[in-house]
Ligand SMILES: Nc1ncnc2c1ncn2[C@@H]1O[C@H](COP(=O)(O)OP(=O)(O)OP(=O)(O)O)[C@@H](O)[C@H]1O
């Protein structure tokens with residue numbers, strides 16, 4: 001029994017990481033209507049900025065702050081200079097453009113810091129608590145707490161603020177939003193900026209565990225995309241819960257179903273995703289879209 | 294001084310121009326109808342004013358040249374464009390659509406009063422207040438589009454074929470509300486319509502466009518008396 005609980009707790013811990021990146025994906029989707037495949041790469045580049053601050057002798061917390069600021073600016077600038085050209089056009093082209101960004105940004109990180117994984121300090125002490133026979137790392141608790149705080153903040157932003165409403169309006173129909181005086185261009189930049197800042201937080205949280213390298217988040221991004229879609233693509237709560245769900249299912253299946261083992265583990269979340277989407281096409285928490293022509 | 298004045302305005306979507314030197318003026322609190330056949334340039338004229346098409350010539354709003362300003366800028370100056378084909382935000386609820394309309398305003402209390410006013414103007418929207426705009430009927434969407442534009446507390450409303458695709462009774466209903474809006478708020482309007490009877494119910498001046506040029510203009514009662522206009526736009 002305690003082995004099972006341990007697997008669930010570990011699954012929730014990894015799921016928190018998927019959820020964090022999924023939140024960034026949801027944010028971009030909510031504010032610009034796109035899916036950004038370069039979300040992971042932007043997060044890694046920002047995390048390297050935190051790494052550089054630490055290398056230069058700065059405290060990690062300062063590194064985090066600088067990384068988030070860097071992420072916000074990077075996201076906003078990329079939206080303005082690159083993504084803008086593809087918005088309002090063919091969505092497939094836009095997706096390919098973000099994949100191009102993924103390759104470019106990873107390449108830049110690789111050129112500067114090489115592809116060798118490096119150790120990265122943790123914001124939280126590397127300790128483990130024993131709670132009734134189950135071991136929980138302080139790191140996982142910290143990561144989960146940060147994730148939940150960010151999720152609540154995003155939910156509030158979208159649901160309870162004028163800025164959030166404006167961002168959703170622009171994602172829905174930029175041309176129509178402009179007619180109500182919304183500063184469409186700035187809102188689009190802001191959406192990408194906040195998302196990339198959020199990605200920087202996710203990167204700094206996982207880097208101690210994964211070791212920092214340009215490809216650090218490649219697998220995480222795949223899971224995060226699955227979580228974002230499973231959660232309904234427009235729901236912060238959905239992204240986080242789906243992240244946890246995927247983390248737990250992956251861990252349990254890997255441990256209990258012999259044929260799956262470690263190699264096939266990665267396929268599990270997708271099998272789960274397909275099953276859920278067949279049953280509930282709008283995702284776990286997505287609102288059913290009514291299309292009327 | 295007139296609220297809006299177009300002087301020799303041309304507009305193009307890339308290749309050749311589709312407006313060839315349009316001039317018109319609208320007095321504060323006035324309402325002018327723009328009539329014309331399909332493709333005459335009615336929509337483009339409204340788009341020139343709100344800044345969603347490239348133009349030359351002068352467009353004066355309240356004495357200030359607004360040509361070249363984008364739609365968000367003209368909206369902030371007090372021009373509310375209800376575009377052809379309904380301008381709603383489909384994924385947002387009816388209430389959220391109205392609040393987006395009020396985006397530039399800071400007077401929270403008055404915004405709440407104006408939401409109530411819109412719901413009084415269009416009681417159907419009251420029952421759908423929490424629905425996605427996408428789930429509304431065509432008529433309800435048109436009502437929402439007008440209401441959303443009103444929420445900006447504009448000085449000028451540009452209304453583009455609000456009757457398009459609606460059942461005649463629904464279209465009349467929308468225009469009754471627009472007339473009431475004018476009467477109660479003194480809002481200035483440019484009203485583009487295929488259905489001249491509906492347009493005439495709201496406006497006191499009319500401009501007729503033909504292939505990007507103004508061919509006839511005058512007071513509604515004068516135009517009613519002109520055979521050519523009666524035949525073309527009022528069914529004899
Ligand atoms: N987006 C566009 N790109 C290119 N040409 C356009 C575009 N929109 C309109 N036009 C052209 O501009 C001219 C004027 O069109 P406009 O839409 O202003 O006419 P309209 O009077 O509103 O017609 P309708 O009654 O059919 O709405 C037409 O010849 C049309 O083909």
Ligand SMILES: [Mg+2]
Pocket residue numbers: 335336337377454
């Ligand atoms: Mg038109």
